Amino acid sequence: IELGCGRGEFIKGFSTLGLDCYGLDKSDYAKKICQNVKIFQNDITKDKIPVDDNYFDFVYSKSFIEHFYYTDKLMKEFFRILKPGGKIITLTPNWTYMYKIFYDSCTHRTPFTKKSLQDLHEIIGFKNVRCENFKQIPSLWDDNIFLNFASEITRKFFPNHFIKKNKWIRFSKEIMILCYAEKN
Numbered sequence: 001i002e003l004g005c006g007r008g009e010f011i012k013g014f015s016t017l018g019l020d021c022y023g024l025d026k027s028d029y030a031k032k033i034c035q036n037v038k039i040f041q042n043d044i045t046k047d048k049i050p051v052d053d054n055y056f057d058f059v060y061s062k063s064f065i066e067h068f069y070y071t072d073k074l075m076k077e078f079f080r081i082l083k084p085g086g087k088i089i090t091l092t093p094n095w096t097y098m099y100k101i102f103y104d105s106c107t108h109r110t111p112f113t114k115k116s117l118q119d120l121h122e123i124i125g126f127k128n129v130r131c132e133n134f135k136q137i138p139s140l141w142d143d144n145i146f147l148n149f150a151s152e153i154t155r156k157f158f159p160n161h162f163i164k165k166n167k168w169i170r171f172s173k174e175i176m177i178l179c180y181a182e183k184n
Contacts, residue, residue, distance in 0.1 A: 001056050003044070003078070004064030008034040014060075022056070024049060044074065054083045062091040063176075066102075069109050075124045082183045088126065090179040092117065094133060097175035101160050117179050126181035134178035136171040 002011040005023030008030030015021040015037050023030050024040045031039050040050055045068065059078050065071055078088060093102060095111035102111050112120075114131040121129045139147055154172040163170040 001049075001059055001081070003059065003061040004067070005030045005034075005039065008032075008037070008039070010060070010062065011037050022051075044077065045070075049077060049081050051081055053080050054086075055081050057083055057086050059086070059088040061089075063093070065090060066092045066110055066112065067107050071110050071120060072124065075120055079124050079126065079183060084183055086183045088121070088179075088181050088183070090117065090121075090181075091134065091176050092179075094175045094177045097133075097155070097173070101163070101173070112177060114177050114179075117177050121179060121181045125183070127184045129179065129181040131177050131179040134176045136174065136176060137168070 001022040001024060002014070003024050005011045005025045006027070006029060008023060011021050011023040011030060012034050015034065021034075021037045022040065023034065023037055024042065024044065026041070026043050028039065028041050030037070031041075042050070059082050061078075065074060068074055082088060092112050093108075095102060095113050095116075099111070102108055114133070118129050118131045135151060137147075137151065140151055151168075151172040154169055155175070158169050158173070160173065163173060
């Protein structure tokens with residue numbers, strides 16, 4: 001299940017790989033492009049996810065958890081729906097790098113650092129929790145020294161107002177936390 005699937009781009013990609021996918025969002029946008037995916041449309045702050053305990057093998061969310069105040073309640077629900085041995089992947093902006101622009105989105109509520117996101121997962125009961133910084137630029141994933149250096153220069157020295165004009169600048173500045181954990 002993808003939590004906060006929005007328009008459905010990620011969940012559609014997962015389903016094209018042959019995975020049995022579900023999505024959850026307050027909106028119904030994903031229903032338009034995800035015909036082979038069950039989309040739960042509900043407000044997770046008010047309603048439980050409408051599945052039994054221990055239902056999913058994987059729980060995935062990107063740019064979702066930071067939009068809520070009571071993230072411990074959300075994480076307990078994520079834990080509830082995950083099967084024993086299941087895995088959760090959470091991506092959220094890293095406050096350490098994003099504090100100057102985090103609240104530029106009026107919908108952001110709770111900032112996270114690697115330590116606070118790890119603590120949240122562990123407090124809820126997840127095991128083998130690992131958090132690392134993550135840049136959303138595929139050309140940086142193979143440890144190209146030149147490109148990583150250029151990305152760091154961009155992050156540190158380009159003004160924030162360029163974020164909306166250039167994806168390289170935006171994703172060089174938007175350092176995410178990629179957190180992986182398991183339910184025993």
